[in-house]
Amino acid sequence: MDINAKLKELESVNRENGNKVFTMYLNTDPADPDQQGGEWKIHFKNGMRNFESYLKEGDNKEELNNFQAVKKKVDRFIKENEQQQQKGIIVFATADEEVWYAEIVQIRLENEFYWQETPELDQLRKLKESYPKTGIILVQQNQIKIIDSYLNQIEDTFSYELDVETDTWRVMQGPRKGTSGTTGLGSTNMQTDKFEARYEVNQHRWYKEVASKIDKQAKDRNWKKIYVVGENGASNVLTDQMNKPVDEIIQKNMLDHEESKVMHEVLG
Missing domain, CATH: 3.30.960.10 (eRF1 domain 1)
Known part of the structure; x- marks a missing residue:
């Protein structure tokens, strides 16, 4: 409506x-x-x-x-x-x-x-x-999910996932599937440690690139409010890289939660 x-x-x-x-x-x-x-x-x-x-x-x-x-x-x-x-x-x-x-x-x-x-x-x-056009941004290292909502209902959902081999963010339309963590890097401790090291060095550059994409979404979708949800480091770094003002940072990892639970947590 x-x-x-x-x-x-x-x-x-x-x-x-x-x-x-x-x-x-x-x-x-x-x-x-x-x-x-x-x-x-x-x-x-x-x-x-x-x-x-x-x-x-x-x-x-x-x-x-x-x-x-x-x-x-x-x-x-x-x-x-x-x-x-x-x-x-x-x-x-x-x-x-x-x-x-x-x-x-x-x-x-x-x-x-x-x-x-x-x-x-x-x-x-x-x-x-009370319920304007709103963007909820769920961030967890190399994975970001966007919930586009209006009047407390979900209008659209899509994700950005970082291809660490090419340093590019891919858009994944629809509900995000898979497990949390370092998608595409395997499950061994060595691979995880390797990603964590790269993440510490590159997170500002990675988030700067995706932040420009999110800013464009905010403009195109006419978001009146923006919430960033994620663990302390990731949520703060992404927010710092965005040009659009963020209304609230919620320091909680909810990337893999059902969208309805996220909406309830963020918007009440």
């Missing part, structure tokens, strides 16, 4: 008469203590029922019919995507479908329901500020 484009589009919406805009922010986070029994289903049911009861009392058949049409579509979306639930659901909708936006997000939301002339955008604006 391009949240900037979506906000701009929704800010221009203003509906009169009975064809109003429905807004929903629904907390479905299974890790939330208040959601252990799937209580989000009850919150959703009660929220929709309250609007329906209010509109029935108002005796505005056109507006009631419009709301019921929206309710039917939102019901269908939730049932079709129930197995893919994450932490929250955001919906903006009108009966004539001029406005229809429904998104499952990996962000905990506050339960809010609105039926009014304009969409309620405060939570969406807060998400924009």
Whole structure:
């Protein structure tokens, strides 16, 4: 989701008469203590029922019919995507479908329901500020993995691995496989010692080369925040070689951890 484009589009919406805009922010986070029994289903049911009861009392058949049409579509979306639930659901909708936006997000939301002339955008604006385009850089000697994230979800993952024979970094697209350590150098103590000696001598030069590649990724992908994660020496040396400012260095080796665990550790 391009949240900037979506906000701009929704800010221009203003509906009169009975064809109003429905807004929903629904907390479905299974890790939330208040959601252990799937209580989000009850919150959703009660929220929709309250609007329906209010509109029935108002005796505005056109507006009631419009709301019921929206309710039917939102019901269908939730049932079709129930197995893919994450932490929250955001919906903006009108009966004539001029406005229809429904998104499952990996962000905990506050339960809010609105039926009014304009969409309620405060939570969406807060998400924009709290979860911007972010680059997470995992570094371990001759291996670097990049997690490109937006709105607390992974957009892309790729790696750089150093070919120590040619002193060049190769891009490895997709999830990184293999073992940690000195890839391509074998497993004997002699080979490891040889690499460690080369690493001590060449790490600044090696990281300077790959840092320029990472700076370009940061610019092209429009990262607003950058985190470098790795053991003390490697993370600090790489950060020093980068031109882009780094928001935080996390001195922990997480290169071989699952991306979801890394995201949770870094972004919470």
